[in-house]
Amino acid sequence: MTLNKPKNYLFTALFIMVTSTLFSQELWQVKQLTHQKKNHAMDNNQNFSPDDVWIVYDTRPNEGGIGENAIIEKVNVESGKTKVVYQTTHANEYGPGVGAVSYHPSKNELVFIHGLPPSSKEKPYAMHRRLGRIVDETTNSSYWMDSRDVEAPFTAGALRGGTHRHQWSGDGNWLGYTYNDALMYDLEEKTGETYNLRTVGVSKRNLKSPSVSTKKAENFQGEWFSVLVVKVVPNPRPGKEEISKAYSDWWVGQKGYQKADGSRQMARAFLGDLKTEKGKKLTEVFIVDIPEEIDIEGPEGPLAGTSTTMPMPPAGAEVRRLTYTENAKYPGVTTDFRHWVTSSMDGVFLSYLAKDENGIDQVFLIPAIGGEPKQVSFHDTSVQSTVRWHPKAKEFAYVCNNQVYVNTVDEGMNPSKASAITETFDTAPYAINYSNDGKKIAFNKDVEGHVQIFVAERP
Numbered sequence: 001m002t003l004n005k006p007k008n009y010l011f012t013a014l015f016i017m018v019t020s021t022l023f024s025q026e027l028w029q030v031k032q033l034t035h036q037k038k039n040h041a042m043d044n045n046q047n048f049s050p051d052d053v054w055i056v057y058d059t060r061p062n063e064g065g066i067g068e069n070a071i072i073e074k075v076n077v078e079s080g081k082t083k084v085v086y087q088t089t090h091a092n093e094y095g096p097g098v099g100a101v102s103y104h105p106s107k108n109e110l111v112f113i114h115g116l117p118p119s120s121k122e123k124p125y126a127m128h129r130r131l132g133r134i135v136d137e138t139t140n141s142s143y144w145m146d147s148r149d150v151e152a153p154f155t156a157g158a159l160r161g162g163t164h165r166h167q168w169s170g171d172g173n174w175l176g177y178t179y180n181d182a183l184m185y186d187l188e189e190k191t192g193e194t195y196n197l198r199t200v201g202v203s204k205r206n207l208k209s210p211s212v213s214t215k216k217a218e219n220f221q222g223e224w225f226s227v228l229v230v231k232v233v234p235n236p237r238p239g240k241e242e243i244s245k246a247y248s249d250w251w252v253g254q255k256g257y258q259k260a261d262g263s264r265q266m267a268r269a270f271l272g273d274l275k276t277e278k279g280k281k282l283t284e285v286f287i288v289d290i291p292e293e294i295d296i297e298g299p300e301g302p303l304a305g306t307s308t309t310m311p312m313p314p315a316g317a318e319v320r321r322l323t324y325t326e327n328a329k330y331p332g333v334t335t336d337f338r339h340w341v342t343s344s345m346d347g348v349f350l351s352y353l354a355k356d357e358n359g360i361d362q363v364f365l366i367p368a369i370g371g372e373p374k375q376v377s378f379h380d381t382s383v384q385s386t387v388r389w390h391p392k393a394k395e396f397a398y399v400c401n402n403q404v405y406v407n408t409v410d411e412g413m414n415p416s417k418a419s420a421i422t423e424t425f426d427t428a429p430y431a432i433n434y435s436n437d438g439k440k441i442a443f444n445k446d447v448e449g450h451v452q453i454f455v456a457e458r459p
Contacts, residue, residue, distance in 0.1 A: 028421040028456040032447070034075055034082070039451040042431040042444050044340060044386055045102035046168065052435045053077060055442055055453060056085060056110055058099040066099035067125025072112055072135075077440070077455060085110060086135050086142065088117070095119030098133070100165045104172045105254075105436070108137035111145060111166040111175060116218060123218075128182040128196070130162035131220055132175060132203070145175060146203050147222035149212040150182050154304035157210045157225040157295060159311065161185070163201065169266070170254030170345075173205045174290070176268050178247050179228060181310055182218075194234035199246045199310070200270050201228045202290055227294045227303055228310065229317040230270065230286075239277035241321050243286070246270050248340040252287065253347020257368035266290040267368070269322075269341045269350045271333055276326045283332045285323040285341055285352050287368060291316030322350070322366050323373055330355035339386040343368065344394055349413065351387040351396060363387055363398060365413045376407065376415040384428045390438045397421075397441055402428045404441060404456060422456055429454070 033055070034040045040057045047055045054076060060069040070091035075082045088096055096115035103110055114133035115125035123129070132145035145166070147158035154160060161181035168175060177200070184195040207225035214221050236242035249270035256266040272286040291314055297303055298315040305311035325331045333341075334353040341352045349365045356362045356375055361382035366373040377383055377400070385399035397406045402425045407418040421441070422429070429443040441456045 026421075026459045027423065028441070028458055030422055030454055030456045033077065033080055033442075033453045033455050035080070035452065036082070037450055040073075040075070040444070040453045041099065041451050042433065042442065042453065043100045043165065044431050045100060045165070045433065046105070047101075047103065047433055047442060048077075048435045048440075049074070049103050049108065050106050050436060052437055052440070054103075055455075056101050056103055057453065058101055058112070060099050066113060067095045067097035067115055067119075068093060069097055069099050072098055072101050072110070075453060085137070086112070086133070088114075090118060092119060094121055094123075095125035095129075097125040097130070102167060104168055105170060106172055109172070110135045110137070111168065113164055113166070114144075116220070126162065126185075127164065127180040127198075128161040128185045129218075130164065131222065132163050132166045132177065134223075144220050144222040145224050146226040147209040147212050148218065148220040149216075149304075150218055151213070151216040152307055154302075154306070154311075155210050155212050156297070156303035157207075157227070158212050158222070158304070159201065159226050159228070160305065163203075163226075167249075167251060169251050174251075174266070175203045175205075175224070176249055176251055177201055177203075178249060181305070183305070183307065184310060187308065197232040197234060197245060197310070199228055199232045200230045200249045200268060200288065201226060202268065202294065203227075204294055207295060225295060227314050227317075229268065229288050229290060229294075229313045230272070230319060231300050231313055232310070236273075236275050238275045238279045241274060241319075243272040243274055243319075245273040246286070247272075248338070250340055250342050250350075252343045252350070252368050254345050255347065257347035259369070264347070266292075267347075269343060269368070271341055271352070272321075276331075282326055283335050284321055284325065285333060285350060285366060287320050287322055287350070288313075289316065289318045289320075320370065322368075322370060323352075325354065329357055330359055334361045336361065336382075337384075342387050342389060344389050344396070345391055346394075348411075349394075349409070351389070353383055353387075363396070365409065367413075374413045376409060376413065377405075377418060379418075385430050385432060388432050388434055388441075390434055391436055392438055395438075397432055397434065399429050399432065399443075402426070404429055404432060404443060406441075421458075
């Protein structure tokens with residue numbers, strides 16, 4: 001590992017002691033935490049409770065089966081005892097469905113996808129028919145996070161479709177998510193033209209949602225003010241930085257990234273699809289700055305959208321393209337399997353997967369402020385998972401060769417030597433995530449036809 005020159009001997013000694021403790025080459029102690037003959041899906045969220053006592057998950061019957069799932073549960077990390085956190089009423093095969101649950105960073109609150117109730121064959125769970133639901137375990141209460149208004153005239157601060165895989169900001173006062181619009185879905189069904197596009201949105205706790213009429217069909221009153229932050233277009237022009245799909249998004253750092261003037265900027269990184277000059281689809285890494293005031297209309301149009309257009313971003317939601325790989329041997333970010341762009345906790349680096357010169361999926365880093373990307377994994381077989389970051393150190397974890405690996409980088413993005421912290425499993429672990437103290441990594445693994453939770457503890 002390349003190090004900055006230490007200022008004194010004491011600093012050097014302390015650094016060696018800390019890194020040798022944190023980044024030991026020993027295998028971590030692994031235990032299977034759940035054993036019931038059902039699924040325990042963590043879905044690439046922050047699943048540890050703030051005190052690291054519990055891990056929360058959903059019990060969907062299969063990977064795409066959120067609509068069929070009625071229960072959110074949690075399991076005690078020490079005892080393995082489970083507890084139901086939330087259960088839908090009037091559940092049936094068409095929904096409403098709950099899943100993709102995540103813990104608040106400092107409070108006993110959880111957020112998850114909740115399909116629209118009631119549900120039926122005519123109105124089933126769908127990407128454009130879901131909301132964020134928040135459960136407050138302290139008060140044993142729950143509420144809708146985002147408002148939904150699908151009847152004209154539309155309402156700024158309310159959305160018209162479905163929010164998905166909600167992620168808390170570092171301070172817990174924002175939620176970010178992907179989004180599909182119900183009006184655009186209907187328009188595409190009617191016309192046969194492309195309107196139903198995925199994009200990225202955010203909601204703010206301390207900005208109250210406007211009132212919507214819940215007497216209207218499929219309208220819901222939420223608590224947080226919600227907007228979309230990335231404009232998407234159905235037919236991006238070749239060679240232009242127009243995006244047709246924004247997805248696999250992540251908060252940049254716990255407090256955003258540091259700008260050149262020393263201030264910090266809240267932002268979300270995401271993957272975006274565009275077209276090369278030759279008209280070929282290309283997936284690259286983007287970042288969008290999130291303004292503090294999200295209720296001010298931007299230059300692209302109304303926050304609420306119209307009957308034929310999506311809601312538009314607020315003023316100050318500036319998008320930057322970070323990667324330019326169209327001339328690489330293997331252009332673009334890996335799309336062989338679903339993965340998320342992620343961020344170091346200090347907001348300095350973004351991580352993603354792309355193919356190296358041998359066509360093998362590896363971990364790459366790029367500075368959040370922009371710059372050249374750098375390959376930081378060098379395996380003979382492809383990396384198999386989204387990268388997850390230690391909550392305090394520049395350590396990151398991922399799956400390769402059916403093992404969980406950890407590695408570290410210095411300020412110049414120079415990696416150390418990757419260390420396998422688990423044995424080679426019969427099937428690949430996935431949905432890895434660190435505990436809040438950084439001492440444990442939880443992951444899902446298939447065992448005899450069911451998704452189980454495992455925990456690896458640092459020696």
